[in-house]
Amino acid sequence: MSGHHHHDHDHHHDNHFTAIEARVKALETLMVQKGYVDPAALDAIIDTYETRIGPRDGARIVAKAWTDPAFAERLKADGTAAVAELGYGGRGGEHIVACFNTPEQHNLIVCTLCSCYPWPVLGLPPSWYKSAAYRSRVVIDPRGILSEFGLALPESTTVRVWDSTSEMRYLVLPRRPAATEGWSEEDLAALVNRDSMIGTREATPASEKPGELAHGH
Amino acid sequence: MATEQHRIFDTASPCGSDLAGFVARLHEADNADSATFREPWQAQAFAMTSALHERGLFAWSEWAQTLGAALREAEAAGSPDTNETYYRCWLVALERIASSKNLADDSSQLRYRHAWEHAAARTPHGMPIELKPADFAHGADEDS
Numbered sequence: 001m002s003g004h005h006h007h008d009h010d011h012h013h014d015n016h017f018t019a020i021e022a023r024v025k026a027l028e029t030l031m032v033q034k035g036y037v038d039p040a041a042l043d044a045i046i047d048t049y050e051t052r053i054g055p056r057d058g059a060r061i062v063a064k065a066w067t068d069p070a071f072a073e074r075l076k077a078d079g080t081a082a083v084a085e086l087g088y089g090g091r092g093g094e095h096i097v098a099c100f101n102t103p104e105q106h107n108l109i110v111c112t113l114c115s116c117y118p119w120p121v122l123g124l125p126p127s128w129y130k131s132a133a134y135r136s137r138v139v140i141d142p143r144g145i146l147s148e149f150g151l152a153l154p155e156s157t158t159v160r161v162w163d164s165t166s167e168m169r170y171l172v173l174p175r176r177p178a179a180t181e182g183w184s185e186e187d188l189a190a191l192v193n194r195d196s197m198i199g200t201r202e203a204t205p206a207s208e209k210p211g212e213l214a215h216g217h
Numbered sequence: 218m219a220t221e222q223h224r225i226f227d228t229a230s231p232c233g234s235d236l237a238g239f240v241a242r243l244h245e246a247d248n249a250d251s252a253t254f255r256e257p258w259q260a261q262a263f264a265m266t267s268a269l270h271e272r273g274l275f276a277w278s279e280w281a282q283t284l285g286a287a288l289r290e291a292e293a294a295g296s297p298d299t300n301e302t303y304y305r306c307w308l309v310a311l312e313r314i315a316s317s318k319n320l321a322d323d324s325s326q327l328r329y330r331h332a333w334e335h336a337a338a339r340t341p342h343g344m345p346i347e348l349k350p351a352d353f354a355h356g357a358d359e360d361s
Contacts, residue, residue, distance in 0.1 A: 017337040017346075019330075023308060024258040026329035028265060029348060030321040037268045045264040050253045094277065113285035115303070124253050127300040132292045166277040 054123040057088060058171060059192035061121060062203075063185040065098070066176045076100060079171065088121050094166065096121065100173040101199075105158045108146070108199035109170045110138045116164035118171045122197060129198065139163070149200040172196065174203040259304040266311050275318055283317075284310040328353060 017025065031037035061083055065072040075082040079096040083089070088096075096118055099107035111117065112135050117125040128134050138145050142159040146152070153159065162170040174196035180188060183206075190210050195201035204210070254260035270277055287306035296302045315321045332352040340346045 017334055019334075020305065020308065021258050022330045022333040022337070023312065023326070024261050024265075025333040026326050027308075027311060027315060027321065028261060029329050029333070030325055031265060031269065031315070034320065036272060036274060036320055037265055041268050042261065042264040045267050046254075046260045049263070050260070111281075114281050114288055115284070116281060127303070130300070130303045132288065132298045166281040 049119075049124055053120065055192075055194035055197065056189065057123070058118070058121040058194070058197045059189040060185070061086060061088070061098075061171070062173055062192045062197065063189035065173055066188055067185050072100075075173070083121055094120075094169050097162075097168055097170050098173050099160070099162055099170050099199075101175045101202075103157065103175075105160055106146075106153050106199065107160050107162060107170070107172045108138060108142055109162045109164055109172060110135055111164040112136070112139060113163075113165070116166055116169060118164075118169040118197075120169075121171055122194065125198075126194070146200065149195065151201055172199040174201075177203050177206050179206045255300060255304075259307070262304065262308045262311055266307070269315075269320070274320060275314055280310070280314060283314050286310070287313070 028037070028039075028042075032039055061075070064086065065075050071082065071085075074085070075098045079098040080089075082098070083096050099109070101107055109117075110129075115125055115130045117129065134145070139161055142161050143153070146159065164170055174192065176188070177191055180191070187209070191204040191206065193201060193204050196203045254263065266280065269275065270280060284307060287309040288303070291302050291306050292298070296305075312323075312326055315326070316323050329348075332348055333346075335352040336348050337346050339352075
């Protein structure tokens with residue numbers, strides 16, 4: 001509302017940029033004029049993150065690792081190279097490190113500095129991942145955080161927190177749910193929810209597999 | 218997707234001073250998560266950063282430091298811990314890195330900001346907002 005402090009009369013509906021919109025437009029105009037940025041490229045980037053890259057990409061990687069032991073080994077050894085096999089890669093050359101959950105160790109990712117996240121395979125992070133509360137609390141009390149998400153782990157399971165950086169992006173590999181023997185990669189991928197690849201949840205149980213809606217086209 | 222997520226938070230039981238607020242915030246954030254960007258300016262600021270980085274104008278580590286500093290300042294200033302605050306910090310960081318990398322100095326940023334505010338104010342509703350030379354003559358003294 002701060003942008004509406006003048007021109008409030010109702011003679012006609014003025015266009016108003018909020019102060020923040022005007023700041024963004026200012027930067028954009030300057031960057032385009034100086035040739036640093038191409039407006040069409042901006043649209044392409046937005047489209048990519050809004051419609052093309054998302055958790056289903058990560059889910060595809062996880063499902064492949066569940067069904068293809070050789071791929072899982074390659075993913076463990078060199079995450080960046082393994083996801084590149086499936087056509088995924090960082091724009092900025094960052095490394096992807098796959099953290100496999102086991103009965104002994106549960107993995108959880110965070111970026112305590114800002115919001116570094118495995119964008120190339122998960123898209124943009126959820127709001128809570130970017131919140132100061134999550135970023136600060138997860139290193140202090142990971143089990144407390146997990147219980148907030150409804151995830152209670154046995155005492156015998158160690159929780160390991162991975163602090164992402166601009167160079168290293170971690171992807172959690174949740175454990176394959178029980179009673180999914182013989183499932184196709186596509187069906188398995190439907191069980192790989194976004195939060196399970198951050199580590200705040202486990203893969204969706206087979207009995208709760210999302211319906212056809214989740215498949216899309 | 219959103220409905221599937223809600224259940225998780227319902228099972229949480231607050232057991233610390235700030236936990237209730239934390240859960241409420243997660244819940245709120247998750248409800249709004251279906252849209253990647255809440256408002257177009259957030260998408261624009263994000264895309265500009267990505268494009269400038271791809272052109273090699275700054276390293277991502279420099280970006281992370283700049284954004285991290287802006288986030289810490291917002292937190293210290295008591296800004297609400299929301300998506301809106303996050304993207305405001307993103308914009309602050311982008312303005313700073315544009316300035317520190319000599320892509321656009323502070324005075325140019327300010328001049329263009331005022332010009333766009335002026336252009337928006339003089340353009341009738343429904344018409345495209347375009348920047349004209351005259352907008353630069355008016356903008357500077359309007360807000361100060």
